[in-house]
Amino acid sequence: MAILETKHVTKNFGGLTALQDVSFALEKGEVMGLIGPNGAGKTTLINILSGAFHPSEGKVIYQGEDISRLKANLVNERGIARTFQVVRIFKRLTVLENVLTAMVDRGKDGPWRLVWGSFFRRACAFNQDRDACATADGLLASVGLLDYRDERAENLPYAMSKRLEIARALATRPKVLLLDEPSSGLNPAEQNEQIKIIRQINEQGISILIIEHVMKVIMDISHRLIVLHYGEKIAEGEPEAVYNDPLVVEAYLGGEGNA
Amino acid sequence: MAAKQKIWAGLGLVACLALPLIITDRYIQHLLVMSLIFVIFSSSWNLITGYSGQLNMGHAAFFGIGAYASALLALKLGVSPWIGMFLGGLLAAAAGFLLGIPALRLSGPYLAITTIGFAEILRLVAMNWVDLTRGSLGLYGIPPLPGFWGIRFTSELTFYYVALAAAAWALFCFRRITRSEFGLSLQAMREDEIGAESIGIGTNRYKLTVFTISAFFGGFAGALLAHYQRLISPDMLSLGETFQALTMTMIGGLGTLTGPVIGAVLLTFLSEGLRFVEDAVKMDVRLIIYGGLLIVTILFMRGGIMGLWERWRGRSAGDGEEA
Incomplete structure (x- = not known):
């Protein structure tokens, strides 16, 4: 059953069409990889799914509800x-x-x-709420950040700050997680760690849509792939099949002659 | 740790209560009262700008609205200043809500210009609506806070305790607010608005709320000043007043609770000290020195005095925190 889907989504920025008639469905519990060359519209798609942008045409459906016009926080x-x-x-x-x-x-x-609540409760600071802190500690442990708990976020190494963002996203108790290049800028060891974390998240029943340029990562964890090229969906299916699809090869390598 | 903090807080309170009894000089007592009023005023500015990252350069508007509202209510309608102070705060809060609306779409220098404009319009209204405000002559003969139990609030000494109670109450509120989930959300919004929205913070409503709360306390401080000085003029609405709050907060430590308190006390006394220098050199050097202090703060001690203190404490604890 699809948990999140787009129906004929088009997004124009002035004269530029970033997405053209994109329809896809994220199934409940799956990890779907979203790939495509630079400027294909991958991040635009995530921005639309998360409410940061609204589609020019088409709809975003989440669990049967049209969320195309909702703001990001909603x-x-x-x-x-x-x-x-x-x-x-x-x-x-x-x-x-x-x-x-x-x-x-x-x-x-x-x-x-x-504001009102802040005057009428026993724990007089947000970080003195034992239950909340225990839950937060659990989340931090699950991404390997518990040792950095009281560190200022700006002092974290890059790989750790990427994981913090994942932990923060999970803290909102989502059913769907949209990951925009979670392993960009990481070294191979860190990438492996990242794959492990994403897999664990998926095992908790959270559906994941992931943008990734590192092929090893995306082939490793995706159940299915979709490929965007110049704002259009050009392929969808099993990772192996998509990987060998001539259209996809052409999009990445610019046609047989130039390969 | 918590017990130690409580002891320090207790000692601080006793010191504050005893201070005007030890220092009987009325001029110093007057400076203490002014410090306390500016503690409230700059702390309320700190809530908008230091905690929420909304560059509000029109905070004097709230200061003036509170002062004029409470003074006019007392003068024209005979409303007790005890009630008028809160009504002045509420009126300022309503203005804060209104000013919060453009803040939803503007940020940084654009918001600064809009808020300056807001305060400047109100200053011009106060200057020119002579029938109501007596223009640049200002309002005088504002009734003092009515006394009770034989205590009259017309002397520096008695008013000091009113101002102390008001500042303590305001700081208690600020502490509760900034340490609540609401305060945490404000700081998240300051750090990254898009990031904040992605975790469910509806930044519009948070901005309106913080503008309203901050304006209330700004207006409350203004009303307090009106019934203390018993004389107010449109200068209260000028950019200079906002800069006063800005300088105090920046030097003390932006986005900290203690920062504006330290800054307010320090600068109130410093500016009075400078008055003697001004007499000597026959020049208005106060603003020049404020400007210099601000530049030094921004260049060499970003976190203000509180930032220095944190750094020093971090180093002496030896936990290798970055400088």
């Missing part, structure tokens, strides 16, 4: 979390605080309830 509230190609962690907060922020139950009535 999309996240529904159960879709994401990471960014260039990390967007909260640099001057600690690692623990990064995760705690994402765990806050924001409810329907918004920030005033949180």
Whole structure:
């Protein structure tokens, strides 16, 4: 059963068409790889799925609900979390605080309830809530960041900050996780670690859409692949089949003559 | 650790209570009162700019709205200043909400210009609506806070305790707010707005909320000043007042609770000290020195005095924290 799907999504930026009539479905519990040459529209697709952009045409359907027009925070509230190609962690907060922020139950009535609540509760600071901290510690442990718990996020090495972003996304208790190049800039050992982490997340039943340039990573963990080229979907299916698809080879290598 | 903190807090409170009894010089007592009022004012600015990253350069607007509202309510309608102070704060909060709306679309220098414009418009209104505000002459004869139990709040000494209670209450609120999930979300928003939205923070509502809360305390501080000085002028709405809060907070430590407190006390006394220098050189050197201090702070001690303190503590603890 599809948990998240797009129906004929087109996205124009002025005269530039970044996505052209893209339809695909992410099945519940699967890991789907999203690949394509630079500028193919992969990140645009994730931005649309996560509510950062709204499609010019077409729809995004999540569990039967049309979420095409929802803002990013509401999309996240529904159960879709994401990471960014260039990390967007909260640099001057600690690692623990990064995760705690994402765990806050924001409810329907918004920030005033949180302000009000801050005056009427026993734990007088967010980091004194034992249960929340225990949950956050668990998440940090699952991505191997527990030792860095009280470090400021800006002091983390790059690989660690990418993992922190994953932990932060998981802290919002998502059903779907959108990963935008989780292993870019990592060395091979770190990439292997990243694959392990992503697999563990998937084993908890979270469906994953992952953009990745590192072929080893993507072939290793994806159940299925889709390929974008100049904003259009040119292939979809089993990783092996897609990898050998002549259209895909041509998109990457620029045709037989130039290979 | 917590017990040690409590002892220090207790000692600090006793010191604050005893201070005007030890220092009986009325001029120094006056400076202490001014410090406390500016503790509230700069801390409230710190909430918007230091914690939420919204560059608000029109904070004087709230200061002035609170002051004029409370003063006019007392003068024209006979509202008790005790109630007027809170009404002034609430009116400032409403203005804060309004100013928060453009802040949803603007950031950085654009927001700064918009907020300066807002305060400047209000200053011009106060200058020119002579029937109501007496223009640049300002309002005088503002009633003092009504006394009770035989205590009158017209002397520096008694008003000091009112200001101390007000500052303690405001700081308690700021502490609760900044250490709550709401405060944490504000800081997340300051660090990365898109990142914050991706984890479910509806930044628009958070911005409006923080503008409203911060404006309330800004207005409250202004009303306090109005009933202390009993004389206010449109200068309260000028960019200079906002800069006062900015300089105090930056020098003390932006985005920390203690920073604006230290900055407010330090600069209130410093600016009075400079008055003697000004008399000597016959020049308005105060703003030049403020500017110099700001530049030094930005170049050499980004976190202000609190930043230096943290760094020093980190080094002496020897846990190898980066400098």
